[in-house]
Amino acid sequence: MEQDKTLKTAQPQYPLMENHAETLRAASGRSxxxxxxxxxxxxxxxxxxxQISAETLRAQAQIAAQASFTQLAENLSRAAELTxxxxxxxxxxxxxxxxxxxxxxxxxxxxxxxxxxYHAPLNAQLVRExxxxxxxxxxxxxxx
Amino acid sequence: MPVQSKRFSILAERDINKxxxxxxxxxxxxxxxxxxxxxxxxxxxxxxxxxxxxxKARVDFDAIDxxxxxxxxNLAVAAExxxxxSQQIAHMLADINITQQAVRRLAEGCTPAKLCEIIRxxxxxxxxxxxxxxxxxxxxxxxxxxxxxxxxxxxxxxxAAEAALRGxxxxxxxxxxxxxxxxxxxxxxxxxxxxxxGVLTQCSVEEALGLKxxxxxLTTYAETLSVYGTERTFVDGDDxxxxxxxxxxxxxxxxxxxxxxxxxxxxxxxxxxxQCSMLYLEARCLLITRxxxxxxxxxxxxxxxxxPESLPGGVRAVLAENLLASMLGLEVAAGNDALASHSxxxxxxxxxxxxxxxxxxIFSGYSxxxxxxxxxGGGNFDAEDFxxxxxxxxxxxxxxxxxxxxxxxxxxxRHEGAKALQAVYAELGFPPITEEEIIAATIAHSxxxxxxxxxxxxxxxxxxxxxxxxxxxxxVNALQKHGFIKTAENVLxxxxxxxxxxxxxxxxxxxxxxxxxxxxxxxxxYTGPGTGYxxxxxxxxxxxxxPQAKSxxxxxxxxxxxxxxxxxxxxxxxxxxxxxxxxAVGPAFNQAMTRTIGGLEHEDVLKAxxxxxxxxxxxxxxxKIHQSSDCAAIGHIGADLSGSGIAIGMQSRGTTVIHxxxxxxxxxxxxxxxxxxxxxxxxxxxxxxxxxxxKGVPTRPVAVKIDNWARLKxxxxxxxxxxxxxxxxxxxxPGELLFDWEPEV
Numbered sequence: 080m081e082q083d084k085t086l087k088t089a090q091p092q093y094p095l096m097e098n099h100a101e102t103l104r105a106a107s108g109r110s111x112x113x114x115x116x117x118x119x120x121x122x123x124x125x126x127x128x129x130q131i132s133a134e135t136l137r138a139q140a141q142i143a144a145q146a147s148f149t150q151l152a153e154n155l156s157r158a159a160e161l162t163x164x165x166x167x168x169x170x171x172x173x174x175x176x177x178x179x180x181x182x183x184x185x186x187x188x189x190x191x192x193x194x195x196x197y198h199a200p201l202n203a204q205l206v207r208e209x210x211x212x213x214x215x216x217x218x219x220x221x222x223x
Numbered sequence: 224m225p226v227q228s229k230r231f232s233i234l235a236e237r238d239i240n241k242x243x244x245x246x247x248x249x250x251x252x253x254x255x256x257x258x259x260x261x262x263x264x265x266x267x268x269x270x271x272x273x274x275x276x277x278x279k280a281r282v283d284f285d286a287i288d289x290x291x292x293x294x295x296x297n298l299a300v301a302a303e304x305x306x307x308x309s310q311q312i313a314h315m316l317a318d319i320n321i322t323q324q325a326v327r328r329l330a331e332g333c334t335p336a337k338l339c340e341i342i343r344x345x346x347x348x349x350x351x352x353x354x355x356x357x358x359x360x361x362x363x364x365x366x367x368x369x370x371x372x373x374x375x376x377x378x379x380x381x382x383a384a385e386a387a388l389r390g391x392x393x394x395x396x397x398x399x400x401x402x403x404x405x406x407x408x409x410x411x412x413x414x415x416x417x418x419x420x421g422v423l424t425q426c427s428v429e430e431a432l433g434l435k436x437x438x439x440x441l442t443t444y445a446e447t448l449s450v451y452g453t454e455r456t457f458v459d460g461d462d463x464x465x466x467x468x469x470x471x472x473x474x475x476x477x478x479x480x481x482x483x484x485x486x487x488x489x490x491x492x493x494x495x496x497x498q499c500s501m502l503y504l505e506a507r508c509l510l511i512t513r514x515x516x517x518x519x520x521x522x523x524x525x526x527x528x529x530x531p532e533s534l535p536g537g538v539r540a541v542l543a544e545n546l547l548a549s550m551l552g553l554e555v556a557a558g559n560d561a562l563a564s565h566s567x568x569x570x571x572x573x574x575x576x577x578x579x580x581x582x583x584x585i586f587s588g589y590s591x592x593x594x595x596x597x598x599x600g601g602g603n604f605d606a607e608d609f610x611x612x613x614x615x616x617x618x619x620x621x622x623x624x625x626x627x628x629x630x631x632x633x634x635x636x637r638h639e640g641a642k643a644l645q646a647v648y649a650e651l652g653f654p655p656i657t658e659e660e661i662i663a664a665t666i667a668h669s670x671x672x673x674x675x676x677x678x679x680x681x682x683x684x685x686x687x688x689x690x691x692x693x694x695x696x697x698x699v700n701a702l703q704k705h706g707f708i709k710t711a712e713n714v715l716x717x718x719x720x721x722x723x724x725x726x727x728x729x730x731x732x733x734x735x736x737x738x739x740x741x742x743x744x745x746x747x748x749y750t751g752p753g754t755g756y757x758x759x760x761x762x763x764x765x766x767x768x769x770p771q772a773k774s775x776x777x778x779x780x781x782x783x784x785x786x787x788x789x790x791x792x793x794x795x796x797x798x799x800x801x802x803x804x805x806x807a808v809g810p811a812f813n814q815a816m817t818r819t820i821g822g823l824e825h826e827d828v829l830k831a832x833x834x835x836x837x838x839x840x841x842x843x844x845x846x847k848i849h850q851s852s853d854c855a856a857i858g859h860i861g862a863d864l865s866g867s868g869i870a871i872g873m874q875s876r877g878t879t880v881i882h883x884x885x886x887x888x889x890x891x892x893x894x895x896x897x898x899x900x901x902x903x904x905x906x907x908x909x910x911x912x913x914x915x916x917x918k919g920v921p922t923r924p925v926a927v928k929i930d931n932w933a934r935l936k937x938x939x940x941x942x943x944x945x946x947x948x949x950x951x952x953x954x955x956x957p958g959e960l961l962f963d964w965e966p967e968v
Contacts, residue, residue: 094739096723105722114719116712119699126694129440129718131478139724146743147327148552148729150294154468154516155727158475166438169473170431176466178458202472208293209465216286216454218463 091138099138106130106162133159153201160199176209178218185220186210238566245533252496252504255487255531255540257343260498264337266305268298277336285454287507290464294514297331304332313344316353316546319751323356330550335506338550342502342543347576350539350546355580356749357549359519359742360730361756363581365624366556367391368588369411370598374403375673376410376648376681377641377656377664383414384640385633386591387422389609390626392732393556395446395588397427397598402682404428405689406653408441409698410644412717413710417640420713421733423480423726427599430462430470437479440695443717443726444480446521446556446587450511451485452504455495468515478721480731482519482556483512487540488527501531505544513551518729520548521587523558523577526600532563532573542576549582554730554742556587562594562601570603571615578615578623581756583730585623593669606668616766622758627769638665643707650701651693653684778940779947782876784817787826789963796846796959799866804836804843804913807861808960809852810951811875819877820937820944821899823906829962831903832871835910837966841867841917843910845962848872849955852948855889858882860957867917871909876944877901881913892916893924899933 092098096111103111107127118124140155161169175181175189186206194203213219234240249258267275273292274281284292304312312329315321330338345353367386371378379396386394396411398404408426415422426436427447436442448467451457457464467483474481485508487501496504505522512520522544524531531537541558548555557577564570577585589612590602597605604612613627641664645656654677663673695718702711716737720726726733729742749755758766790813799805806829813825829845836843846864848857858872858880868884869892877898880891893912895901908925915922934941 093728093741093743094723094725096720096725096737096739103723111719111722114715114722116699116703116708116715119696119711119715120703122700124696126440126696129695129721131476131722131724135722135724136475136727139727142743143728146728147324148518148742149297150513150516151518151729152516154472155475157468157472157516161472161476164476166435169476170434173431173434173466173470173473176463176469177461178463178466202469205465205469209463212286212289212465213463218286218458 091142093142095135095138103135104132106132131162133162136162157199157201157205160193160197160202163197163199176206178213179220182220183210183214186213239569241565242569243529243533247534249500250498252491252499252501253534254500255534255536256339256500256502256543258498258500258503261339261500261503262336264305264309264334264340266301266334268301271298273298277334286463287452287454287457287511290514291335291507291510294464294468295510296334299332300328301332304329305334305337309337309340310344312341313349316341316345316357316550317349319352319356319749322750323747326357326550327552331552335503335510338506338547339500339503342547345543347539347542350542351576351580353546354542354549354577354582355755356747357546358581358583358747359549359552359554360583360732360740361745361747362740363622363624363756364392364584364732365390365586366393366395366584366588367591368560368597368599368602369394369396369414369591370407371592371596371670371673372399372598373670373673373675374399374407375660375664375670375676376406376644377660378667378670378673379407379410380414380417380640380644381637381664381667382592383411383424384418384636387415387418388628388632388636389591390624391422391589391591392624393423393425393444393584394591395425395427399598400678400682401428401432402685404432404436404685405439405441406681406685408436409647409688412441412714413644413647413698413702414640416713416717417643417707417710418636419735420709420716421735421737423732434470434473434477435689437474438477439689440718440721442479443721444482445474446482447484448481448517449484449489450508451490451493452499452507453490453495453497456490456493459493459495464511464515467511471515471517475727478724478727480726481517482521482554483515483517484521484525485509485512486522486524486527486558487544488524488530492527492530502540502543506547509544509548509551509553513553517553518727518731519554519556519583521556521558521584522548523555523587525558525587526561528558528561528563538573538576541573545577545582552729552742554583556584557582559586559603560588560590560599561603563603574604579619579621581622596669610769610771613766613769617769620758620763620766622756622762622766626765629770634665641665643702643710646705646707647698647701650704651688651697653688654680775943778943781822782816782818782820782944784824786813786817787824789826790829790845791961791963792847792958793961794959796844796864796957798864799844801866802841802917803866804841804910804917805846805861805865805870806832806843807846807848807857807864807870807872807957809857809874809948810847810849810953811852811948812847812873815947815951816875816944819875819898819901820940821877821901823877823901823903825875827903828873828877828906830964830966831906832910833962833964834966835907835912836914838911839914839918841914845960847958847960849953849957852945852952854878854880855882855891858891859888862886864957869913869917871913874898874945875948876941879906879909881909881916883916895925895927897927897930897933899937900928900930
């Protein structure tokens with residue numbers, strides 16, 4: 080039987096590198112098969128050509144869920160959302176959710192940004208949850 | 224009564240008595256399992272939400288309780304799991320007929336206290352059975368630490384290359400000076416991809432810096448995302464379960480594998496154990512880790528190891544935490560990393576708890592450098608233990624994740640790794656690595672062997688590298704341009720794998736063909752003898768081939784030379800009637816063998832014996848025994864043929880007996896079983912004593928030095944020489960030997 084090689088299939092076959100190389104694309108859209116030494120030497124590659132895409136992370140999340148690694152699957156789904164966030168901003172977001180860094184309102188704003196700017200509802204949910212717990216457990220930024 | 228014992232003063236000097244031992248003190252968290260303050264397991268779920276856990280109502284939950292209740296447990300099986308007697312789950316762990324999946328399904332519904340209650344029923348042997356089955360990946364592996372106190376880039380690259388060649392699937396480095404992080408990460412990346420393509424690397428630094436390195440493509444995994452079992456300690460560690468979960472997702476979004484870190488003792492060490500046992504707090508850590516979606520954990524106490532080991536049951540508790548993690552479906556890098564004991568016996572015994580069952584990573588950092596170069600807390604096993612470790616694998620037919628390599632292979636790969644990094648430094652405009660440094664790194668054992676570098680200039684380069692645009696592609700092209708094609712290709716392949724994300728799945732590593740092995744496609748299917756991972760075929764061949772192993776032929780060759788023509792067999796021997804000594808020699812004597820195991824020429828040995836006999840005024844006949852290679856039998860037959868009834872029996876390897884007619888075969892007058900210790904002076908004394916027995920005068924037995932190591936050192940040689948003599952046995956009756964030599968008397 081002909082195997083469906085696209086990632087959007089209901090059943091991505093693990094490992095993706097071995098089973099879906101033809102359709103596997105980097106965050107830039109470049110095919111994984113076009114990432115080679117010749118392309119590197121010709122300066123055709125950019126850092127985004129070596130970044131994982133949201134689509135691939137969702138496929139990995141699906142694989143993890145199917146293998147009963149539920150929470151890992153949730154993590155990979157959150158990761159898929161975070162591919163949209165630029166490096167510097169991602170570092171800032173992480174800092175903001177560390178203890179004592181943000182007020183309740185700042186965390187709500189962060190959740191809003193995640194949801195609207197980056198279409199990251201799962202991460203927004205995580206940050207809102209954090210805000211509620213931080214408030215309850217005195218882990219918000221203290222006003223000096 | 225004397226107050227000092229000589230034996231106790233020797234014991235006091237032993238390595239084990241350099242350790243610290245303390246009595247338990249639960250109030251301070253100094254108890255490994257079963258603190259009287261640990262809660263009893265309980266769980267109440269209302270409307271799909273946990274409202275009580277381990278005796279605490281939701282209103283009283285701290286942040287960690289909330290995280291575990293909302294993210295850590297699988298509520299669909301929780302009621303069933305909590306209702307299953309803990310002893311029954313313990314049985315399932317040790318029962319080879321129960322699959323990993325069946326145990327894991329229930330474990331996922333257990334609260335921290337329930338997990339501890341399961342462990343309460345188990346001894347270490349049962350837990351080892353459990354770990355063998357619950358380990359996520361079928362194939363065990365190992366991780367190395369590569370650091371040096373000088374933070375010398377060429378040495379890092381050379382050591383990383385060697386570590387990769389030795390079989391480590393992951394290599395971790397860290398920093399002495401934090402600003403060095405990007406250059407250290409670069410050095411081990413280039414080093415490992417030279418040594419063996421597909422090795423994962425990381426640089427352990429502060430969380431945000433670690434993420435930056437990963438974004439730059441300098442690392443492929445991150446392991447030191449520390450979590451703690453009490454809220455206060457967690458916050459002191461500058462994170463919360465929510466921020467750690469966010470960080471885990473951030474790493475994954477950049478295609479980087481994540482493993483959390485926890486381990487017994489950290490809370491007590493940080494002063495906030497809340498009177499709970501170390502294992503209970505670790506169970507909380509593991510549910511936090513699982514809830515955050517980390518694919519795995521490094522536990523096994525890690526840098527706190529000396530603390531549980533100071534307490535009773537500490538080593539058992541460390542195995543228990545490994546087991547709990549694997550029950551929860553987490554990849555386990557099982558500890559054995561930080562310096563834990565002064566005693567080789569103790570450290571090795573402890574290692575067996577992970578080594579024999581196998582872990583995803585038996586070490587969360589085997590120090591592939593000497594202890595003094597290890598920036599992670601010493602290295603319980605280090606580069607100086609490589610040969611010991613390889614022998615342990617070979618002894619037990621256990622896959623510890625390493626392979627023996629030759630000195631030549633090591634030198635070649637170290638040189639290649641250092642040269643590759645030199646090329647990258649040159650191309651990226653970093654302070655040059657000189658030829659002198661390359662040579663030093665190639666042959667070095669430690670930082671002490673390396674020339675000093677200008678740290679100020681290196682740090683400036685590191686700052687520029689971190690802030691600038693140069694990335695993995697710059698490195699690939701630098702390597703290509705300088706002809707390091709294999710390394711360039713491997714670095715780029717790691718980049719391609721980052722795009723595919725296959726190594727984000729549980730327990731993922733790559734084999735040498737960049738084929739991923741993880742809990743998804745290399746599921747541990749152990750269900751007893753003949754199932755699961757077995758060390759066999761090519762891999763077993765590789766483990767067997769330690770360079771120290773010699774061909775059996777090599778043991779025998781030194782004993783084979785030109786037979787002396789002075790000794791000739793002239794025909795069947797007749798029983799003697801004179802006052803004589805018979806010297807009976809084995810069937811290989813002066814033929815198939817010409818030297819004793821101690822390297823003495825047979826001819827010289829005979830001369831010594833005859834001289835001894837002559838010194839007492841007697842003569843000797845030399846007789847060759849053809850029908851036995853046994854020392855006692857040779858002597859016994861000789862005594863029967865001797866006119867005086869006294870004979871010296873000697874095997875060709877030199878083992879000698881003085882025998883007397885009428886004694887039982889296995890009895891004797893004097894026996895010299897340690898032939899390697901025998902000198903020509905001894906043989907002369909043996910001749911003299913034999914003559915004195917024949918004369919019936921009082922005789923002091925020959926004193927021979929006892930060397931209890933000789934048997935250990937020479938047993939293979941002894942067995943092979945004996946085999947060679949035994950091959951010469953025929954039905955021929957004893958023959959008389961004519962020796963063309965007279966002692967000077």
